[in-house]
Amino acid sequence: MNEIAVICGTNRNDSVSMEVSLLYKALLEELDQNVELIDLKRLPVDFAFSALYENSGKNEAFNTYRDLMVRLRKFVFVVPEYNGSFPGVLKTFIDGLKFPHTFTDKKCALVGVSSGVQGAGLALSHLTDIFNYCGMNVLALKPKLARIDKHLKDGQITNDLFNQLLRDQAQKFIEF
Amino acid sequence: MNEIAVICGTNRNDSVSMEVSLLYKALLEELDQNVELIDLKRLPVDFAFSALYENSGKNEAFNTYRDLMVRLRKFVFVVPEYNGSFPGVLKTFIDGLKFPHTFTDKKCALVGVSSGVQGAGLALSHLTDIFNYCGMNVLALKPKLARIDKHLKDGQITNDLFNQLLRDQAQKFIEF
Amino acid sequence: MNEIAVICGTNRNDSVSMEVSLLYKALLEELDQNVELIDLKRLPVDFAFSALYENSGKNEAFNTYRDLMVRLRKFVFVVPEYNGSFPGVLKTFIDGLKFPHTFTDKKCALVGVSSGVQGAGLALSHLTDIFNYCGMNVLALKPKLARIDKHLKDGQITNDLFNQLLRDQAQKFIEF
Amino acid sequence: MNEIAVICGTNRNDSVSMEVSLLYKALLEELDQNVELIDLKRLPVDFAFSALYENSGKNEAFNTYRDLMVRLRKFVFVVPEYNGSFPGVLKTFIDGLKFPHTFTDKKCALVGVSSGVQGAGLALSHLTDIFNYCGMNVLALKPKLARIDKHLKDGQITNDLFNQLLRDQAQKFIEF
Numbered sequence: 078m079n080e081i082a083v084i085c086g087t088n089r090n091d092s093v094s095m096e097v098s099l100l101y102k103a104l105l106e107e108l109d110q111n112v113e114l115i116d117l118k119r120l121p122v123d124f125a126f127s128a129l130y131e132n133s134g135k136n137e138a139f140n141t142y143r144d145l146m147v148r149l150r151k152f153v154f155v156v157p158e159y160n161g162s163f164p165g166v167l168k169t170f171i172d173g174l175k176f177p178h179t180f181t182d183k184k185c186a187l188v189g190v191s192s193g194v195q196g197a198g199l200a201l202s203h204l205t206d207i208f209n210y211c212g213m214n215v216l217a218l219k220p221k222l223a224r225i226d227k228h229l230k231d232g233q234i235t236n237d238l239f240n241q242l243l244r245d246q247a248q249k250f251i252e253f
Numbered sequence: 254m255n256e257i258a259v260i261c262g263t264n265r266n267d268s269v270s271m272e273v274s275l276l277y278k279a280l281l282e283e284l285d286q287n288v289e290l291i292d293l294k295r296l297p298v299d300f301a302f303s304a305l306y307e308n309s310g311k312n313e314a315f316n317t318y319r320d321l322m323v324r325l326r327k328f329v330f331v332v333p334e335y336n337g338s339f340p341g342v343l344k345t346f347i348d349g350l351k352f353p354h355t356f357t358d359k360k361c362a363l364v365g366v367s368s369g370v371q372g373a374g375l376a377l378s379h380l381t382d383i384f385n386y387c388g389m390n391v392l393a394l395k396p397k398l399a400r401i402d403k404h405l406k407d408g409q410i411t412n413d414l415f416n417q418l419l420r421d422q423a424q425k426f427i428e429f
Numbered sequence: 430m431n432e433i434a435v436i437c438g439t440n441r442n443d444s445v446s447m448e449v450s451l452l453y454k455a456l457l458e459e460l461d462q463n464v465e466l467i468d469l470k471r472l473p474v475d476f477a478f479s480a481l482y483e484n485s486g487k488n489e490a491f492n493t494y495r496d497l498m499v500r501l502r503k504f505v506f507v508v509p510e511y512n513g514s515f516p517g518v519l520k521t522f523i524d525g526l527k528f529p530h531t532f533t534d535k536k537c538a539l540v541g542v543s544s545g546v547q548g549a550g551l552a553l554s555h556l557t558d559i560f561n562y563c564g565m566n567v568l569a570l571k572p573k574l575a576r577i578d579k580h581l582k583d584g585q586i587t588n589d590l591f592n593q594l595l596r597d598q599a600q601k602f603i604e605f
Numbered sequence: 606m607n608e609i610a611v612i613c614g615t616n617r618n619d620s621v622s623m624e625v626s627l628l629y630k631a632l633l634e635e636l637d638q639n640v641e642l643i644d645l646k647r648l649p650v651d652f653a654f655s656a657l658y659e660n661s662g663k664n665e666a667f668n669t670y671r672d673l674m675v676r677l678r679k680f681v682f683v684v685p686e687y688n689g690s691f692p693g694v695l696k697t698f699i700d701g702l703k704f705p706h707t708f709t710d711k712k713c714a715l716v717g718v719s720s721g722v723q724g725a726g727l728a729l730s731h732l733t734d735i736f737n738y739c740g741m742n743v744l745a746l747k748p749k750l751a752r753i754d755k756h757l758k759d760g761q762i763t764n765d766l767f768n769q770l771l772r773d774q775a776q777k778f779i780e781f
Contacts, residue, residue, distance in 0.1 A: 088301065088302060088305075089305070089306045090306065090307065122299040122301070122302040122303070123298040123299045124301075125264065125298070125300075125301055125341070125342050125345065126264060126298040127298070129264075129265070130265045130266065131266065159344075159348050160344075160347055160348060160352070160383055160386060160387055161382055161383045161385075161386025161387065162344065162379060162382065162383050162386075163344075164344070164345075164348060165301070165341050165342065165343065165344030165345030165346065165347065165348045166301050166341065166345055166348075167341065168335075168336075168338065168339075168340070168341030168344055168345075169301065169340075169341030169342055169344075169345055170341065171336055171341065172335050172336060172340060172341045172342075176336070182777075194546065194548075194575065195547070195550055195573075196546075198547055198550050198551060199382050199386070199550060199551070199554060202551060202554070202730075202734050203338060203379045203382070205733060205734075205737065206337055206338065206375050206379070206730050206733075207336055207337045207338050208745070209337075209733065209743070209745040209746075209747065210336060210337025210338075210375070211336060211337065211745075212745050212746060213745055214742065214743075214744065214745045214781070215737070215742075215743075215745070216742065217736070217737040217739075217740050217741055217742045217743070218740060219737065221547075223546065249710075253742070358601075370722065370724075370751065371723070371726055371749075372722075374723060374726050374727060375726060375727070375730060378554075378558050378727060378730070381557060381558075381561065382554050382557075384569065385557065385567070385569040385570075385571065387569075388569050388570060389569055390566065390567075390568065390569045390605070391561070391566075391567075391569070392566065393560070393561040393563075393564050393565055393566045393567070394564060395561065397723075399722065425534075429566070440653065440654060440657075441657070441658045442658065442659065474650075474651040474653070474654040474655070475650040475651045476653075477616065477650070477652075477653055477693070477694050477697065478616060478650040479650070481616075481617070482617045482618065483618065511696075511700050512696075512699055512700060512704070512735055512738060512739060513734055513735045513737075513738025513739065514696065514731060514734065514735050514738075515696075516696070516697070516700060517653070517693050517694065517695065517696030517697030517698065517699065517700045518653050518693065518697055518700075519693070520687075520688075520690065520691075520692070520693030520696055520697075521653065521692070521693030521694055521696075521697055522693070523688055523693065524687050524688060524692060524693045524694075528688070551734050551738070555690060555731045555734070558689055558690065558727050558731070559688055559689045559690050561689075562688060562689025562690075562727070563688060563689065
């Protein structure tokens, strides 16, 4: 059985992205997948300085995530929209991973989340560029959950189209 | 007289981007501009956690930069290519700035730097999306300094085309 | 007085983009601008073959537009979303223009139009890349008129936010 | 056995892209693939008007290509860089295809070609956005053949890295 990482793409506390990440984890588990949840909030608070460049590989707490990312082969990124793209902390996390083999010939799926109307469309486009550059194939279907605040209640998505898109994506990703 | 910030887009030590930033500062000063250099390496090492979201505005050391960015109206970003886009730390810096007025109706110029052949082309495209989203006009001319290691010696750029592009950009940016 | 071209970015008959283009023309005229409307529907039907590459400059009917684009210095592009980007015919039009001087150091504003929820966001990002490559500055504010069918009646836009965005853009563009 | 279409992304006569397309066809055939070459130069010269929108499906000469694109499930696009992106005629071709099922759940690989130094990097990014929007998975590895004129002689690529990248891509695409 494949093991899939679901990565919540922000380090914000109590984020909507974490709610969606938990939902996605449950969805994959219903489909008999083994899921590892990665929460950027748990990264060492100084990792942008202590785990990159000449310090690459030297931060033990960060290395736990670094090794996990090397080992796993399928990733779902739940990506909120900050300033018209993805959170800087997500890219910093990527910048701290083992290069170039962390992503080469692996597979990922992207979910966009926004309080506004765009559903993180540009964020998903930018991330697709990055992951393709790193040699990772990105599933074409990338649900954009716009105005998420209106469509999430008690940890469940109340919008039928969103639920259908997420189920379709999860199913396609398992077969990808 | 306008004051222009030159922002080195990485927190890496001894970066080529800082060399280019210093060159750009000198270039603008030759053109009688007043320049402030912003070095992401000097940000508080935990700013991704202590200066964003519910902590927005609460980190005094970060606030120095936050206030400076609000006050200035023209920015030059020197942008290295990391993993096919700009450094995560640069976006995290942007994510920590005062929203939405830090960039609205202001102006910026972008310079791409890479050791590889692309000259950070996608990074500059992604940043243009972000800054336009934030309401900041981006100068069309964006030099892409590819294979920078071959073209930089003793703190000077040895490639005539690169020097011409930077001078053209600086001149256009002053008039922008 | 500046003369501004408003370019309807499709050759589709009876397009919503033409309705928006006519609205934009009226808006600019209210602001005392002289406006030229360019309608891609009027291009020679075989221009993709008879006016490009080795035939560049040889199609008299196309040359009328080619010369007009060289002469004018400010452009508003009204851009519908087709297949997740702008219409191919708009890019083919650009490919037939005089290179490289048609756009260098000129200015443009972009308006996105879609029947779906995205408002042609990616189309505007792609066009910004293209125009910046050609040396043309693009105004940061790019209204995205999503679900346009719900917001257009009898040639008028009924959505207050859309009207405000278009007026703001027109005003900023005149001063750009 | 899968049948793969190789699509030359321009209608220019005697294009370098066609040389690369023919090379790619031969490469796939060496790998025991059945290849169909699609040459946009053979499209009806007025197809941007006679085969789109209300004329969709009405141009018999265009329908040959339209039906072929529906039937095939794997596509290689050879994409030259025109004005910082892909040729307009390629997007117009896409705009004339049967929507939305031509590309859904299919697979493609992209090759960039340029006389300049960028290797059509932004063109490939824009096309990836478009194909993902249409539901088609895009192979991450996208060779960018920059300064192609220096690396092509007598119909063969003389740059070892380029040849290796194309072989790697072809092999990965067959397994994709």
